[in-house]
Amino acid sequence: MKNTDIQPYEDNFSKQEFLKEEAYYRAKEKVKKIVGFYWHLAVYIVINILIILVIVLNGGPLWHFGTLSTPLFWGVGLLFHFLGVFGPRVFFGKDWEQRKIKEFMDKEESMWE
Secondary structure (H helix, E strand, O other): OOOOOOOOOOOOOOHHHHHHHHHHHHHHHHHHHHHHHHHHHHHHHHHHHHHHHHHHHOOOOOOOHHHHHHHHHHHHHHHHHHHHHHOOOOOOOOOHHHHHHHHHHHHHHHHOO
16 A cells, blocks of 8 residues: 555635635626626617618608607616616715715825825
Protein backbone atom coordinates (compact mmCIF):
# COMPACT_ATOMS: atom_id res chain seq x y z
CA MET A 1 0.00 0.00 0.00
CA LYS A 2 1.35 3.34 -1.05
CA ASN A 3 1.55 6.09 1.49
CA THR A 4 0.53 9.31 -0.18
CA ASP A 5 0.69 12.54 1.64
CA ILE A 6 -2.52 14.29 0.71
CA GLN A 7 -2.65 17.86 1.81
CA PRO A 8 -5.99 19.45 2.51
CA TYR A 9 -7.11 21.98 -0.03
CA GLU A 10 -6.24 25.44 1.17
CA ASP A 11 -8.33 28.18 -0.20
CA ASN A 12 -6.33 31.36 -0.11
CA PHE A 13 -9.28 33.17 -1.59
CA SER A 14 -10.49 35.19 1.35
CA LYS A 15 -14.08 36.12 2.01
CA GLN A 16 -13.29 39.76 1.30
CA GLU A 17 -11.84 38.87 -2.11
CA PHE A 18 -14.89 36.75 -2.82
CA LEU A 19 -17.20 39.64 -1.93
CA LYS A 20 -15.17 41.99 -4.13
CA GLU A 21 -15.43 39.62 -7.06
CA GLU A 22 -19.15 39.12 -6.43
CA ALA A 23 -19.65 42.91 -6.36
CA TYR A 24 -17.68 43.20 -9.60
CA TYR A 25 -19.95 40.69 -11.36
CA ARG A 26 -23.08 42.40 -10.05
CA ALA A 27 -21.78 45.76 -11.28
CA LYS A 28 -20.88 44.24 -14.64
CA GLU A 29 -24.41 42.84 -15.03
CA LYS A 30 -25.90 46.20 -14.03
CA VAL A 31 -23.80 47.95 -16.69
CA LYS A 32 -24.95 45.39 -19.28
CA LYS A 33 -28.56 46.12 -18.40
CA ILE A 34 -27.98 49.89 -18.63
CA VAL A 35 -26.29 49.55 -22.02
CA GLY A 36 -29.18 47.38 -23.20
CA PHE A 37 -31.66 50.03 -22.11
CA TYR A 38 -29.78 52.80 -23.93
CA TRP A 39 -29.67 50.71 -27.10
CA HIS A 40 -33.41 50.13 -26.75
CA LEU A 41 -33.94 53.88 -26.33
CA ALA A 42 -31.79 54.70 -29.39
CA VAL A 43 -33.65 52.19 -31.57
CA TYR A 44 -36.97 53.53 -30.25
CA ILE A 45 -36.06 57.08 -31.25
CA VAL A 46 -34.66 56.25 -34.70
CA ILE A 47 -37.39 53.82 -35.75
CA ASN A 48 -40.24 56.02 -34.54
CA ILE A 49 -38.84 59.08 -36.31
CA LEU A 50 -38.61 57.03 -39.50
CA ILE A 51 -42.16 55.69 -39.12
CA ILE A 52 -43.60 59.15 -38.50
CA LEU A 53 -41.61 60.65 -41.40
CA VAL A 54 -42.82 57.97 -43.82
CA ILE A 55 -46.44 58.46 -42.77
CA VAL A 56 -46.32 62.27 -42.92
CA LEU A 57 -44.32 62.45 -46.17
CA ASN A 58 -46.88 60.15 -47.81
CA GLY A 59 -49.70 62.51 -46.91
CA GLY A 60 -50.83 60.86 -43.70
CA PRO A 61 -51.99 62.90 -40.73
CA LEU A 62 -49.47 63.57 -37.97
CA TRP A 63 -51.94 63.87 -35.10
CA HIS A 64 -53.77 60.64 -35.77
CA PHE A 65 -53.92 57.64 -33.45
CA GLY A 66 -52.56 55.35 -36.17
CA THR A 67 -49.51 57.57 -36.56
CA LEU A 68 -48.78 57.87 -32.87
CA SER A 69 -49.84 54.42 -31.68
CA THR A 70 -46.46 52.77 -32.28
CA PRO A 71 -44.48 55.38 -30.30
CA LEU A 72 -47.15 55.37 -27.60
CA PHE A 73 -47.31 51.63 -26.99
CA TRP A 74 -43.60 51.07 -27.56
CA GLY A 75 -42.98 53.95 -25.15
CA VAL A 76 -44.95 52.11 -22.47
CA GLY A 77 -42.74 49.08 -23.03
CA LEU A 78 -39.68 51.31 -22.88
CA LEU A 79 -40.91 52.76 -19.58
CA PHE A 80 -41.16 49.25 -18.11
CA HIS A 81 -37.67 48.47 -19.42
CA PHE A 82 -36.43 51.66 -17.74
CA LEU A 83 -38.06 50.70 -14.44
CA GLY A 84 -36.63 47.19 -14.71
CA VAL A 85 -33.11 48.52 -15.18
CA PHE A 86 -33.05 51.52 -12.87
CA GLY A 87 -35.76 50.52 -10.43
CA PRO A 88 -38.87 52.40 -9.37
CA ARG A 89 -36.93 54.55 -6.92
CA VAL A 90 -34.66 56.05 -9.55
CA PHE A 91 -36.24 59.48 -9.35
CA PHE A 92 -36.27 60.10 -5.61
CA GLY A 93 -34.82 57.02 -3.95
CA LYS A 94 -33.86 56.43 -0.35
CA ASP A 95 -30.82 58.64 -0.19
CA TRP A 96 -31.41 60.76 -3.28
CA GLU A 97 -30.93 64.06 -1.44
CA GLN A 98 -27.65 62.92 0.10
CA ARG A 99 -26.33 61.72 -3.27
CA LYS A 100 -27.26 65.01 -4.93
CA ILE A 101 -25.64 67.06 -2.18
CA LYS A 102 -22.45 64.98 -2.50
CA GLU A 103 -22.56 65.31 -6.30
CA PHE A 104 -22.83 69.11 -6.12
CA MET A 105 -20.12 69.31 -3.46
CA ASP A 106 -17.80 67.19 -5.61
CA LYS A 107 -18.44 69.46 -8.60
CA GLU A 108 -17.68 72.54 -6.52
CA GLU A 109 -14.55 70.94 -5.13
CA SER A 110 -13.30 69.94 -8.58
CA MET A 111 -13.78 73.52 -9.83
CA TRP A 112 -11.35 74.84 -7.24
CA GLU A 113 -8.64 72.24 -7.82
